[in-house]
Amino acid sequence: xxxxxxxxxxxxxxxxxxxxxxxxxxxxxxxxxxxxxxxxxxxxxxxxxxxxxxxxxxxxxxxxxxxxxxxxxxxxxxxxxxxxxxxxxxxxxxxxxxxxxxxxxxxxxxxxxxxxxxxxxxxxxxxxxxxxxxxxxxxxxxxxxxxxxxxxxxxxxxxxxxxxxxxxxxxxxxxxxxxxxxxxxxxxxxxxxxxxxxxxxxxxxxxxxxxxxxxxxxxxxxxxxxxxxxxxxxxxxxxxxxxxxxx
Amino acid sequence: xxxxxxxxxxxxxxxxxxxxxxxxxxxxxxxxxxxxxxxxxxxxxxxxxxxxxxxxxxxxxxxxxxxxxxxxxxxxxxxxxxxxxxxxxxxxxxxxxxxxxxxxxxxxxxxxxxxxxxxxxxxxxxxxxxxxxxxxxxxxxxxxxxxxxxxxxxxxxxxxxxxxxxxxxxx
Numbered sequence: 546x547x548x549x550x551x552x553x554x555x556x557x558x559x560x561x562x563x564x565x566x567x568x569x570x571x572x573x574x575x576x577x578x579x580x581x582x583x584x585x586x587x588x589x590x591x592x593x594x595x596x597x598x599x600x601x602x603x604x605x606x607x608x609x610x611x612x613x614x615x616x617x618x619x620x621x622x623x624x625x626x627x628x629x630x631x632x633x634x635x636x637x638x639x640x641x642x643x644x645x646x647x648x649x650x651x652x653x654x655x656x657x658x659x660x661x662x663x664x665x666x667x668x669x670x671x672x673x674x675x676x677x678x679x680x681x682x683x684x685x686x687x688x689x690x691x692x693x694x695x696x697x698x699x700x701x702x703x704x705x706x707x708x709x710x711x712x713x714x715x716x717x718x719x720x721x722x723x724x725x726x727x728x729x730x731x732x733x734x735x736x737x738x739x740x741x742x743x744x745x746x747x748x749x750x751x752x753x754x755x756x757x758x759x760x761x762x763x764x765x766x767x768x769x770x771x772x773x774x775x776x777x778x779x780x781x782x783x784x785x786x787x788x789x790x791x792x
Numbered sequence: 793x794x795x796x797x798x799x800x801x802x803x804x805x806x807x808x809x810x811x812x813x814x815x816x817x818x819x820x821x822x823x824x825x826x827x828x829x830x831x832x833x834x835x836x837x838x839x840x841x842x843x844x845x846x847x848x849x850x851x852x853x854x855x856x857x858x859x860x861x862x863x864x865x866x867x868x869x870x871x872x873x874x875x876x877x878x879x880x881x882x883x884x885x886x887x888x889x890x891x892x893x894x895x896x897x898x899x900x901x902x903x904x905x906x907x908x909x910x911x912x913x914x915x916x917x918x919x920x921x922x923x924x925x926x927x928x929x930x931x932x933x934x935x936x937x938x939x940x941x942x943x944x945x946x947x948x949x950x951x952x953x954x955x956x957x958x959x960x961x962x963x
Contacts (some may be wrong), residue, residue: 559892560841625962628892630840641840643892680841691794701794709794736796738849740886744796749839 551776553791557748558646562678563656563768564639565756568671571635575617577666578633582622584662588629589622595634631659637673638663649772657765664761672764676753677771679779682737683787687744694746694787697732711736720752724770728754730778750778841892848889854898855882858906871904874923880945881906881921887950893958910961917957921945929953931960 582592595618602611619634631640640656664670683694691698691709699714701707713735720728731751739745752771756764780788858881861872881898885908888894897909905922917931927945932938941956943949 560839562839564838626958627962639838643841678839680839685796687796689796691796699794707793707795709796712794737845738852738889746796 551780552648553788555791556644556646557681557683557791558679559644559682560678560680561642561646561652562639562680563653563675564637564678565660565675565764566637566673568673569636570667570670572616574635574667575619577668578620581620581633581662581666585622585659589624589631591623591625591627593621593623595619595621595632629655631656633663633666653769653772656768660761672756672759674753675756675764675768676751677768677775678749678751679775681748681750681779683746683748683783683791684739684743685746685787685790687739687742689744691746692784694784694790695734695748695782696784697782698734709736720754720774723774725752725767725774726754726756728752728771728774730774732778732782748779748782750775750782752778844889844892844894847894848885851885851895851898852882855885855906858898858900861900865900866902868902870900870902871923873900873904873906873921876925876945877905877921877923880927881908881919884908884919884921884950884953887954891954891958893954910957912961915961917960919943919953919957927953929956931957 582589597616597618599614599616600611601613603609618636619632621630621632623630628643628645629641632638638660640652640659642652642655646652685694688708697716699709699712714733716730716732718730718732720730729752731749731753733747733749733751735747737745737747752775754767754771756767759767783791855878858873859875859878863872864870865872885895885898888908895908895910897911899907899909901907901920901922903920903922904924905920907918907920910917914935915931915933917929920926920928920930922928925945927943927949929941929943930938939960941953943953
């Protein structure tokens with residue numbers, strides 16, 4: 546599928562994530578995951594164990610009980626500069642690229658390579674879903690009108706105050722099949738910490754698709770197809786002025 | 793039309809009695825913090841960037857706490873951190889956040905001032921903004937001699953400190 550070329554010199558991407566969720570693997574697989582460092586130690590020299598903690602409390606007239614459990618979940622691997630990391634877990638895999646983000650191709654290729662290593666170690670998996678996420682921070686002068694920067698923002702009637710000290714907006718929107726399958730876009734906006742005289746608007750676009758038991762080749766064709774969708778959504782969300790600001 | 797409010801210029805409170813609990817910034821920044829904490833709790837746990845942003849907010853709160861200290865805060869006669877030390881540390885934190893490289897702690901200095909600490913495995917690095925306007929970068933571990941670098945409160949030296957600490961901590 547043809548893809549729109551999209552590049553901004555001052556891209557606001559702070560983090561890009563490709564995540565694949567799988568049906569929970571047996572606990573014994575954690576031992577297998579510990580073999581991964583041999584394959585990735587040059588690029589990802591830091592491996593940190595991840596665990597899942599569970600606290601259960603029960604209050605009833607007869608008695609009050611509490612218990613805590615901690616189980617190994619997997620490993621997180623960080624590059625030396627901590628700008629790239631991936632998680633190999635019993636319930637899935639994710640690859641994270643922090644700013645500066647170069648482009649889709651090297652980002653996607655690295656995720657694909659690491660997924661292959663994960664699959665080699667854990668063996669057969671049943672995929673549940675996959676997601677592609679772009680976490681953006683749009684830094685704009687403040688005070689200023691949201692509509693100058695965004696085409697998706699909360700509408701306020703004139704009878705109520707117009708000054709936003711902060712806002713939190715989350716939209717769950719259906720995505721039609723454009724090669725990636727039917728999916729859901731979860732768009733989240735809020736204000737991040739910022740320097741004086743500016744506001745930093747979080748634009749967090751999460752594209753999630755069910756992928757029940759997809760084969761790997763099908764899965765990655767669908768992931769590649771998300772590129773077109775995420776580019777279109779991103780461009781459509783910004784005003785021309787905002788696009789100029791990040792160019 | 794909705795307008796984004798101008799975030800209140802960061803103003804550190806005058807020294808008062810030492811507070812026992814961490815205080816949060818007042819005004820719009822506290823609302824930013826509240827919203828942001830809710831957001832992290834609900835949806836942000838899988839994003840490394842949002843975790844870094846949360847750490848940044850917590851460190852700024854620690855800096856606010858440093859700004860409220862009074863003289864003799866440690867009961868050994870330490871001077872309270874001066875306003876310029878706090879403001880310099882705040883600028884450094886902003887620079888670190890932009891670079892997505894977060895320290896572990898911000899604490900008052902017994903020498904008078906405030907220090908920004910980094911820890912990784914057996915390595916420690918800190919930048920200490922002293923009330924005397926000296927800026928000291930120290931890096932040490934249990935394998936080699938400490939490295940001490942004298943800096944000044946300017947942008948170029950802050951960038952240099954960031955670069956030195958990053959390469960030391962991540963090597």
